[in-house]
Amino acid sequence: MLANPLHDSLHEILQGIDNAARSAGRPSPRLLAVSKTQSATAVAKLAAAGQRAFAENYVQEAAAKRAQLAVEHPGLDLEWHLIGHLQSNKARDAADLFDWVQTVDRTRLVAALARHRDDARPPLNVLIQVNIDDEAGKHGCRPDAVATLAETIAGQPRLRLRGLMAIPAPAADPEHRRAAFAGMHACFIELQHRYPQVDTLSMGMSDDYPIAIAEGATMVRIGTALFGVRAGIGD
Ligand SMILES: *Cc1c(COP(=O)(O)O)cnc(C)c1O
Numbered sequence: 001m002l003a004n005p006l007h008d009s010l011h012e013i014l015q016g017i018d019n020a021a022r023s024a025g026r027p028s029p030r031l032l033a034v035s036k037t038q039s040a041t042a043v044a045k046l047a048a049a050g051q052r053a054f055a056e057n058y059v060q061e062a063a064a065k066r067a068q069l070a071v072e073h074p075g076l077d078l079e080w081h082l083i084g085h086l087q088s089n090k091a092r093d094a095a096d097l098f099d100w101v102q103t104v105d106r107t108r109l110v111a112a113l114a115r116h117r118d119d120a121r122p123p124l125n126v127l128i129q130v131n132i133d134d135e136a137g138k139h140g141c142r143p144d145a146v147a148t149l150a151e152t153i154a155g156q157p158r159l160r161l162r163g164l165m166a167i168p169a170p171a172a173d174p175e176h177r178r179a180a181f182a183g184m185h186a187c188f189i190e191l192q193h194r195y196p197q198v199d200t201l202s203m204g205m206s207d208d209y210p211i212a213i214a215e216g217a218t219m220v221r222i223g224t225a226l227f228g229v230r231a232g233i234g235d
Pocket of ligand 1: 034036057083084167205206207221222223224225
């Protein structure tokens with residue numbers, strides 16, 4: 001049997017997550033494996049090592065990868081998250097392909113996703129993407145728009161509001177990033193008070209997940225540290 005190098009990197013990351021959680025005195029967050037630009041074969045290998053939740057940035061890339069997995073690994077039951085910006089005209093495909101959409105940042109998208117989620121399936125899990133640094137030209141809603149958007153999502157029986165997601169500015173120094181994560185956590189706690197089903201704060205990537213965990217992330221999204229450096233496409 002060939003060694004599976006993804007097995008080692010998965011266990012290294014899970015260890016890193018547990019260590020960060022333990023030293024912060026918080027429960028260990030879920031690991032989301034970011035498989036953008038990675039092959040269906042790499043996904044299957046990581047799944048064989050025990051990983052169940054995967055994330056993609058593009059609807060089309062996810063559709064192709066899932067089609068290939070269905071042929072080559074029938075019966076492989078994975079959970080799929082969309083973490084890339086979603087255009088309204090792709091809402092139908094997204095509602096069909098994914099179990100979670102983490103990038104809901106405007107009301108128009110809410111109605112489109114709800115309309116296209118099949119009644120026979122469980123409701124689509126939804127996170128509100130927040131532009132926590134209030135960067136011009138970045139996706140995500142402003143922190144002060146979360147309450148209204150949450151109310152719209154909660155009013156849709158085909159959607160289930162699960163929490164918040166953020167991608168803090170990459171250029172910011174670690175202390176700035178820590179402040180951004182802490183701001184997200186405050187926003188998350190406030191949302192949880194109003195909606196008891198809210199249980200997910202998705203933040204932290206390969207280079208900053210320990211800080212995100214220290215500030216209360218319940219889900220981290222990791223690509224590079226699991227699969228290795230991407231080829232540079234699809235970011
Ligand atoms: C690519 C991506 C990640 C993973 O980034 P890494 O640095 O490779 O861990 C996480 N979240 C989002 C939204 C991404 O686009």
